Amino acid sequence: MINKTLAELASGLDSGEFSSVELTTAYLDRIKAEDSKYNAFITVTGPEALKQAQAADAKRAAGQATALTGIPMAHKDIFCTAGIKTTCGSRILDNFVAPYDATVTKNLADAGMVSLGKTNLDEFAMGSSTESSFYGPSHNPWDLSRVPGGSSGGSAVAVAARLAPAATGTDTGGSIRQPASFCGITGIKPTYGRVSRWGMIAYGSSLDQGGPMTQTAQDAAMMLNVMAGFDPKDSTSVNRDVPDYTARLNEPLKGLRIGLPKEYFGAGLNADIADCIHAAVKQFEALGAVVKEISLPRTELAIPAYYIIAPAEASTNLSRYDGVRYGYRCENPVDLFDLYSRSRGEGFGEEVKRRIMIGTYALSAGYYDAYYRKAQQLRRLIKNDFVAALEEVDVIMGPTTPAPAWVVGEKAKDPISVYLEDIYTISANLAGLPGMSVPCGFVDGMPVGLQVIGNYFDESLLLNIGHQYQQSTDWHTKSAV
Amino acid sequence: MSLERSEVEGIAQLARLKIDASDIDSYATGLNNILNLVDQMQAVDTTGVEPLANPLDAVQRLRIDEVTEPNQRELFQTLAPLAEAGLYLVPKVIE
Numbered sequence: 395m396i397n398k399t400l401a402e403l404a405s406g407l408d409s410g411e412f413s414s415v416e417l418t419t420a421y422l423d424r425i426k427a428e429d430s431k432y433n434a435f436i437t438v439t440g441p442e443a444l445k446q447a448q449a450a451d452a453k454r455a456a457g458q459a460t461a462l463t464g465i466p467m468a469h470k471d472i473f474c475t476a477g478i479k480t481t482c483g484s485r486i487l488d489n490f491v492a493p494y495d496a497t498v499t500k501n502l503a504d505a506g507m508v509s510l511g512k513t514n515l516d517e518f519a520m521g522s523s524t525e526s527s528f529y530g531p532s533h534n535p536w537d538l539s540r541v542p543g544g545s546s547g548g549s550a551v552a553v554a555a556r557l558a559p560a561a562t563g564t565d566t567g568g569s570i571r572q573p574a575s576f577c578g579i580t581g582i583k584p585t586y587g588r589v590s591r592w593g594m595i596a597y598g599s600s601l602d603q604g605g606p607m608t609q610t611a612q613d614a615a616m617m618l619n620v621m622a623g624f625d626p627k628d629s630t631s632v633n634r635d636v637p638d639y640t641a642r643l644n645e646p647l648k649g650l651r652i653g654l655p656k657e658y659f660g661a662g663l664n665a666d667i668a669d670c671i672h673a674a675v676k677q678f679e680a681l682g683a684v685v686k687e688i689s690l691p692r693t694e695l696a697i698p699a700y701y702i703i704a705p706a707e708a709s710t711n712l713s714r715y716d717g718v719r720y721g722y723r724c725e726n727p728v729d730l731f732d733l734y735s736r737s738r739g740e741g742f743g744e745e746v747k748r749r750i751m752i753g754t755y756a757l758s759a760g761y762y763d764a765y766y767r768k769a770q771q772l773r774r775l776i777k778n779d780f781v782a783a784l785e786e787v788d789v790i791m792g793p794t795t796p797a798p799a800w801v802v803g804e805k806a807k808d809p810i811s812v813y814l815e816d817i818y819t820i821s822a823n824l825a826g827l828p829g830m831s832v833p834c835g836f837v838d839g840m841p842v843g844l845q846v847i848g849n850y851f852d853e854s855l856l857l858n859i860g861h862q863y864q865q866s867t868d869w870h871t872k873s874a875v
Numbered sequence: 876m877s878l879e880r881s882e883v884e885g886i887a888q889l890a891r892l893k894i895d896a897s898d899i900d901s902y903a904t905g906l907n908n909i910l911n912l913v914d915q916m917q918a919v920d921t922t923g924v925e926p927l928a929n930p931l932d933a934v935q936r937l938r939i940d941e942v943t944e945p946n947q948r949e950l951f952q953t954l955a956p957l958a959e960a961g962l963y964l965v966p967k968v969i970e
Contacts, residue, residue, distance in 0.1 A: 491954065493951060698916045719951070720956075729967075735887075739893030747890075767926050809908075810912055
């Protein structure tokens with residue numbers, strides 16, 4: 395049962411092969427038995443999950459079930475869940491019980507999905523390994539000594555270790571795609587504005603986007619159907635109809651124009667990963683696609699632009715944590731300044747403090763033009779490169795990451811080396827484009843992800859491509875457990 | 876471009892972050908490493924390029940100015956580290 399996809403679980407529930415309570419119990423038992431070695435979950439909500447499962451079974455008995463009713467899933471602990479601890483991986487929110495549901499949480503609950511709990515992440519989603527979590531790192535099910543990627547690492551582990559059939563993630567610079575790649579699962583970051591950010595704890599507001607993390611592209615389509623949509627509560631939500639993302643999954647790929655950016659296959663790329671990507675591209679050619687080389691000349695500038703824009707937005711967003719209204723407060727503050735600065739100094743971890751300080755500096759008087767404005771100008775140039783490329787091709791393909799998952803602690807002394815690992819994923823966030831990672835091979839026993847970047851609001855095409863690839867290959871069926 | 880110890884202390888104060896004196900040097904190194912990384916931006920001529928704040932170039936949506944949220948003070952104050960009689964308590968600010 396644990397290897398079943400959402401589509402298979404849906405038909406099992408439909409046919410009465412098992413009930414939602416049985417299914418939910420099976421996953422809760424697995425989490426209880428196995429998660430001590432993975433640390434995928436920060437909070438497991440067993441009693442609430444069983445209640446939701448009972449309600450889902452009743453809904454089904456009454457003939458009111460929809461595709462996802464009764465199927466368990468897990469939430470990245472960045473989505474607010476009413477009455478349930480929502481930590482964002484930080485000491486400063488260690489005691490925070492959200493007073494409301496995020497729109498994504500509500501949409502999935504309304505569809506009848508059962509939440510098993512909240513998954514681990516880098517503190518405030520700042521990181522690519524879960525190592526900056528206050529709750530300690532999660533471990534990659536393919537090799538427990540290695541990181542699962544991040545920031546949505548706990549969600550990726552939950553799906554890859556079959557502790558949950560699906561999970562939510564968020565992606566600011568690659569935080570859905572990179573852990574999906576490291577753990578051998580499918581993840582899609584939709585177009586900026588497609589999925590509501592309301593109740594999704596903010597990191598870089600102009601970059602953050604939620605999305606599904608699943609075993610297959612078909613499952614991602616089913617979940618995105620429910621997650622996506624206009625939300626008046628999110629001022630950057632886009633008011634545009636949501637297509638049925640499952641409708642085009644079976645369309646043939648004949649004539650699909652694929653662009654391979656030469657900058658994504660340069661010296662920094664692990665040669666074995668390059669081989670995996672080229673093999674995947676060959677597979678698409680066999681499916682009728684046409685491949686050409688393209689150029690995204692400002693690829694290398696994406697990292698500097700990102701490491702100004704994201705920290706600048708973070709320093710602003712995280713100013714809300716003041717030790718007054720909610721969250722951690724220091725002991726015995728002598729005055730208001732001491733209350734603010736010690737609550738924040740003790741409540742935030744090192745990486746978060748570093749990014750807040752960089753952002754504060756970049757936005758401070760006298761430096762704004764040289765850093766923040768400059769980064770935003772580069773952001774437009776980077777976007778323009780993509781817009782031009784996507785006039786020539788339908789999608790852009792390349793590796794999700796330059797190297798496979800690293801060993802826990804290996805890069806702890808050198809944060810910059812971790813920043814550089816985001817080279818292929820960060821640009822899609824700067825441009826606001828949708829990007830997907832699907833499993834396409836292994837290097838030294840660790841999974842490799844193929845990244846597919848599409849045009850604005852072209853998630854249907856990405857999922858179609860992912861599904862067609864998964865119909866003709868079996869990388870996505872490989873299980874770590 | 877390299878930040879001095881005193882500048883790092885100034886940034887920490889602006890950001891309301893208490894950093895132990897013994898950690899200032901390691902933050903200075905960390906911040907300088909990031910500034911070195913982002914320095915390559917300066918080599919690009921961006922004259923006349925409009926800054927991009929929203930990837931879709933979207934502008935703020937407007938709505939009718941009306942009350943849309945109910946008052947949930949009591950619920951929200953259950954989350955506060957220190958609240959009493961509907962007020963958030965902080966150290967004395969005015970002598």
